[in-house]
Amino acid sequence: MSTPQVLLSKAAALNLLWTSGRRINRFNGHVRVITRSASSAAHQKVCVVGGGPAGFYTAQHLLKACQDVQVDIYERLPVPFGLVRFGVAPDHPEVKNVISTFTQTAHHARCCYYGNVNVGTDVSVEELREAYHAVVLSYGAEGNRSMGVPGEDLEGVYPAKDFVGWYNGLPSNRELNPGLDCETAVILGQGNVALDVARILLSPIDELKKTDITQRSLDALAQSQVRRVLIVGRRGPLQIAGTIKELREMVNLPDTKPEMVASEFEGMAEALKVIPRPRKRLTELMLKTAVDPPAEKERQRRQAASRSWGLRFLRSPLEVLAGPDGARVAGIRLAVNRLEGTGDGSVAVPTGEVETMDCGLVITSIGYKSLPIDPAVPFDPRKAIVPNSLGRVQQAAGLYCSGWLKTGPVGVIATTMNNSFDTAHSVVEDLTSGCLDATSAKPGSTGIGPLLDKRGVKPVSFSDWEKINQEERRRGAAQGKPREKLLDVEEMLKTART
Structure with missing residues (x-):
């Protein structure tokens, strides 16, 4: 059965973003709101904190392994992809090919990306835990030894x-x-x-x-x-x-x-x-x-x-x-x-x-080294990781971690992929085995949206990011380069909302 689609004005559609929980795609100056039939609506809500490789790989495996899960990715910066964008050497473009896989994940009907949301400041981990059946921390290692x-x-x-x-x-x-x-x-x-x-x-x-x-x-x-x-x-x-x-x-x-x-x-x-x-x-x-x-x-x-x-x-x-x-x-x-x-x-x-x-x-x-994100999350300052067992955060049911926050800064992107898949497997196992109460209703992003709105936080959607991406490629082409990155967050936000 084809997915029902409705064309709305841009303003009307954006007003629905948080209240309806629907997925929004922009095109040709309009916004396409994609609704879901009751039979296909995902009622298990999982939140991933961090839009880098660990976050996207975790989301990818969750979406593939569980047909009844909605995955929302929250990222501090307006732009996604973490160390693939900011850590891979510029003369190694082949390593960045994984971005195409991450983009497919972000476009999945049961996945939404919310950039420009600083978890631990704009919204607490406890608030996320109240809104989601499971929360996976995948925000990487932003500190220096x-x-x-x-x-x-x-x-x-x-x-x-x-x-x-x-x-x-x-x-x-x-x-x-x-x-x-x-x-x-x-x-x-x-x-x-x-x-x-x-x-x-x-x-x-x-x-x-x-x-x-x-x-x-x-x-x-x-x-x-x-x-x-x-x-x-x-x-x-x-x-x-x-x-x-x-x-x-x-x-x-x-x-x-x-x-x-x-x-x-x-x-x-x-x-x-x-x-x-x-x-x-x-x-x-x-x-x-x-x-x-x-x-x-x-x-x-x-x-x-x-x-x-x-x-x-x-x-x-x-x-x-x-x-x-x-x-x-x-x-x-x-x-x-x-x-x-x-x-x-x-x-x-x-x-x-x-x-x-x-x-x-x-x-x-x-x-x-990883840094603590929220006082409510256990953290081992000596190892600079969140204490966990197979990605399950110790003494915190429903809270998980993947990537370098889970293991420390070791390995390459393939290593991160495998350890993120392992964490996602733990989440799916807990959702299906009854370790987590997956039958209770959780609001997911529709519960978080009003909190952010009240705090003056305006998230960046993945289609917003694609505007930034298009502008960076345009600037790069003018100089004979693949892209010229925007360096200022305010300029990113302005470009995303044009």
Whole structure:
């Protein structure tokens, strides 16, 4: 049976949005309100807090696994997709292909997106729990881990999350204005984010111009004086957290040459005999880059390079050193470590030796962390997660978590997908087994809408987001780019409501 459709004026349809609970699609200056027959109306209401990968994957699995569920996604920003939009490197557009899957989920007849709603401020988690049969917290990890050393607050020291947010257009980082007027940058951490940052710092501007990097960042990088990037880790080559794809991109980066210390790879050839294949391939690439004499073509390429990068192992930060003005970073003091144990279980132990690196920029890529969203939600400050069992929040029936809030900031998007599916499975299991009272009527968004309206909060629908998306693509096309992101929330809201 086809879905009944009614054409209303825009104003009349918007007035129905919260009161009727109907889905609204805009087209050609009008609004199409899609109603549902009684037999297809979903009476189980689930709310997902967070419009990033974890939130969308959780919603996707819920919609697929349960034919009687309505899923509402609440997101703090007007724009969706979280770290896919704000965390993935601009020169990795293929990773952003998951956005098409998330868009399909958002267009599902039993799914609604409400952007510009800050859960914990605009509406409490308890209010959501009263309105929904289940609430899934999937808002990710927005905090930065601290080094805990003197000098980390100096000018020129930035968390990688903020630096990535700056070049990816995260509104809260748009005014970062990092100092790039130095020759050497030090990145602490050797995961994929660290490699992404190093690559962006050293990439040819002509290559970056083809991406969706923000114009503000592109202009700053075009004037950058950074010619050397050292990527420092506290453990050894066998414990590097980056993957072979990202390391290979560094090795092949135009106009750059590797600057490695061959002695740091002693014993690695012997270790290759026993390590697992993915780690073996990564280590072979490092060994070839650091130790093997390059072929003639590669030798000539390295000789002509104007920039360099290098991995440094067994070093931990002790202090960020200030320059003569006492305000700006001029170097970093590092403890020289040795390893105790083997493999991933090895531990870095200080030897007592200390080393100093001169640099004018320090970027700390030592991990993201989740933050508590609401005093009513249990939170483990040491692990920076919501305590849970298979996504079920401890001592809070009907409350769940997925993504990095559930596990900590580990893995890639596929990892987040699987752990979000697992949480969604727990929700469905509890709804169908009777662990949750799914028979009682819950208002869902029709109960939350009036609260937001009374508080002056105007949510952004997914069709509103599509207006923002269209405008960003239009601006990008004018510059030969995939998109030029809007950086200001007020400008996003204005565009969405035009």
